[in-house]
Amino acid sequence: LSVEATDNLDPEKRVTPTNQELKAQGLGNIVSGLLGGIPVTQVIVRSTANIESGGKTRLASFIHGVLLLICVASIPNLLNEIPLASLAAILLVIGYKLARVSLFKAMWKEGFWQFVPFVVTIVGLVFTDLLTGIMLGMAVAFFEILIYNYQLNFYREETSAGSFTIRLTEHMTFLNKASLKRLLREVPPDCAVTIDMSSTRILDHDVREVIEDFTTHAAADGIDVTVLGSTRPTIALTDGV
Template identity: 50%
Template sequence: MTSQLNLYLKHLHQDLPAGIVVFLVALPLCLGVALASGAPLFSGIIAGLIGGLLVSWASGSQLSVSGPAAGLTVIVFEAIETLGGFGGFLLSVVLAGGLQIVLGFLKAGVIGAFFPAAVIKGMLAAIGLILIIKQTPHATGFDASPEGDESYMQETAESSFFELSEALEGITPGVTLVSVVALLILIIWDSAFVKRVKAFRLVPGPLLAVIWGVGFNVAALRYFPELAISEKHLVSLPELGSTANFLNQLRLPDFSYFDNPKIYSIAVTIAVIASLETLLSIEAVDKLDPHKRVAPTNRELKAQGLGNVVSGLIGGLPITAVIVRSSANINAGGQTRVASFFHGVLLMVSVLFFAKYLNMIPLACLAAILLQTGYKLAKPGMFVEFYRKGWNQFLPFVITVGAILLTDLLVGIAIGMICGFFFVLRANFHAAITLTQHGEHYLLRLHKDVSFLNKALLRKYLQEVPDDCELLIDGYKAQFVDLDILETIGDFMLAAPDRGIAVEIQGIPLEDITPSAGH
């Protein structure tokens, strides 16, 4: 306990600024996800608060940030419509959280380890590209769908490119100026020169970008109103003013829905998809972590489940670990869970007392922060790196990126996984059996595990063995040989004398080699 406390104190000077950055990114996203879900706006804030104040400590990840996920917006919207009320939906969130806790105790978190690195990196790159596409309208002042900042919905994917082209035509001068200068500030602040100066490192670049945007708009309103940014391009947060007003925003689930069977199917859907998104995000965060720490996935499922139970009980949206806010945390220099917790504290304080001032922040500043984050996730160098690794790595990577952009996160990941497994099977298919020639002597070697998937390759190699030669079948390295393989060898041994082929078997008991029933 003392060592953990010392760790948190040691990195406090890095975690607090990172927490500010995550807060600045999370605030509009919490509101936007709620808006896209057809839920009360404050339900998104509640989910963000639970993710920061509670899940950050229950989780085993030091850098992951949890909150309302845009990937669930379609499910949430349809669930509220199906159930006919938000209160019934909250009950399904509570049940989904309970199911996630059960999955954690059943050690279902191991599923995350079966995702290939190429697919995980492809997911990161796709999210980076989505961020760039979806934030460009905010950066130019053409923000027709503010809720789409980190969405992976099919509707968003299909409309994003059209919206991007329109955004470049419908430029608002004041908004564009703010975002361009903010982006330049972020680039300069991320340069090696600035990083060498200790005094500069104490102030996060995103905070400077926000200060610039607020300062510019205050000056523009007074001196050159034609460049002033309108309210629709500013953060919009409900003003509460007191703890009592905050408590009045909380809502209990409608427990009368317990006898509605739809509650349970919705709860299972939310639990499964939220768990998958969490495991994928945790896997991605582990790869981004500069210290290469590995988060315990079963504990993460329990933490997310606890978060969803509490969120549902007080009127919040479903929670998952979210890669956009997590990567913003890492890029801002976050080192421990204190950064995520501090972002939750800032969310709480801001909605209680400072909504009036937060509503002065231009969305263009936040867009610049996310554009930089998107570039870091989808650097051109990453595509070059996977190309150099070979097609078995490059194709799953690129296909995952394309599938996510054209469909949604989960469908894209599934397509990437299928592609990844194809190349794994293809590699194992060729590595399981080898045939070598030394004059008139042939060596057929079985390596490690030889399954029925290798039967076609075995037949191909046996057909390549010419008449009137010697064949040695070596099975010493094989840890497992499928019955189909043994039958194929048995059939070949029966026909070998007619072709003048002398067959010798090593490493496989002869009594195990039996020809198929047809012989």
């Protein structure tokens, strides 16, 4: 998160090498642990201070770290006298630069399902903490993915009078079983149905069972069923489980 925020604040729009950042933090935490120190990580306040001060190279971060080390070692009591309100004000300014009103408008224009996880994450960050807010946002986003997969992985179209085509998409998981079963039950008797699986690569065993059951019992209702594409695609989930 700090890396992405720092890249957004950088006036030159450079991209941080994340692998190098991860290795540096790992090595720093090892050394800190061996010396009895606390874990270290990148923080947006230090990065913002460097950017606002005109820092452009890694030397700026190194000098910043050396100055902090000198201050902590020489004047720790004086540092404790800095009002927390002053530090909070700095964070508010940084937060405003990263989350302007235009950002909220842009997310709203992306659509309701994009805006909800965004807002939930922000509310979680404000009223709990960083990790909890992120986890709440991820949970909402995951729930939206489940709903999307449940609803939109197939559709029915009437190609002619008394003739229907049900097209399955690339991924058909167990989440689609109930809705697909309901759709097949709504097929009227004495018609022709084509189940197009030509684009399907992942077909769950439960979904395949629903299709096979429908093709078996459709004749009793006068329904002529045609299945396009293999009933056993490249990957069949839950087979052998």
